[in-house]
Amino acid sequence: MRADTRVIKVWCLALLVVSFPGCATSLKREGRCLASLTPDFLHATEELANLEAAWRRSLLKSEDSFPASKPRHLAELDGPGISARPFLSDSDTLKSGSTNRHKEARHAALEAYARLFEARLRHQPTLDWYGRVYDRLQTRLEEEQILSDVQLVLLTGPGLLFYPIIRWNIHSVMWDGSDPDADSDSITLYCTDRLVNVAALPEPISVETE
Numbered sequence: 001m002r003a004d005t006r007v008i009k010v011w012c013l014a015l016l017v018v019s020f021p022g023c024a025t026s027l028k029r030e031g032r033c034l035a036s037l038t039p040d041f042l043h044a045t046e047e048l049a050n051l052e053a054a055w056r057r058s059l060l061k062s063e064d065s066f067p068a069s070k071p072r073h074l075a076e077l078d079g080p081g082i083s084a085r086p087f088l089s090d091s092d093t094l095k096s097g098s099t100n101r102h103k104e105a106r107h108a109a110l111e112a113y114a115r116l117f118e119a120r121l122r123h124q125p126t127l128d129w130y131g132r133v134y135d136r137l138q139t140r141l142e143e144e145q146i147l148s149d150v151q152l153v154l155l156t157g158p159g160l161l162f163y164p165i166i167r168w169n170i171h172s173v174m175w176d177g178s179d180p181d182a183d184s185d186s187i188t189l190y191c192t193d194r195l196v197n198v199a200a201l202p203e204p205i206s207v208e209t210e
Contacts, residue, residue: 026181026188027144030137033191034130036198041130044123051116058109062102129190136180136187143174 147167154160181188 027137027140029191029195030133030140030187033194034133034137036194037126037130037133040126044126047119048116048123051112051119055109055112055116058105058112062105062109132187133191139174140180143170146170146174 147170150166150170151160151163154163154166179185183189
């Protein structure tokens, strides 16, 4: 459900990017970058959710297979080095089988967690970049909206002369003094490189049926 909500937000942002008048090149680039990341993000979240569910099921199975402890009245009969039951009974055989099942279930739980851990490491870069690009795009849209509102307020008066100063102040506050359009900006570099690689991918072959 959370992934579906995030996807809806992504497409809303994409529509705003397309429809925003005077949209900057950087805003369009990051919108395209986010759109290209969305399928990978959905695949990662779905795989992680399935692996985590499988791991939790294996944990429950491991707990259910845990062998029952010895009854209290039999434990009291056993002294140091002395067993109240010198021969294996049917309950001992069942307990041994239960112990083996518990070991197998515990091993399966460890393997399930190893698969989950490996998938988290593999998908973490995608999840991190998706979140960073999403936040960047959202901040740009908020800045553009604020600047548009300021322009409308100043349009009919002499205050329009102060718009460049106001724009610079708003930009400094929104980005905490950093420059998101700098050539060395990590998100700018990532999105530029990603879009080049996406554009270089071959087009899928379409099969026409008669």
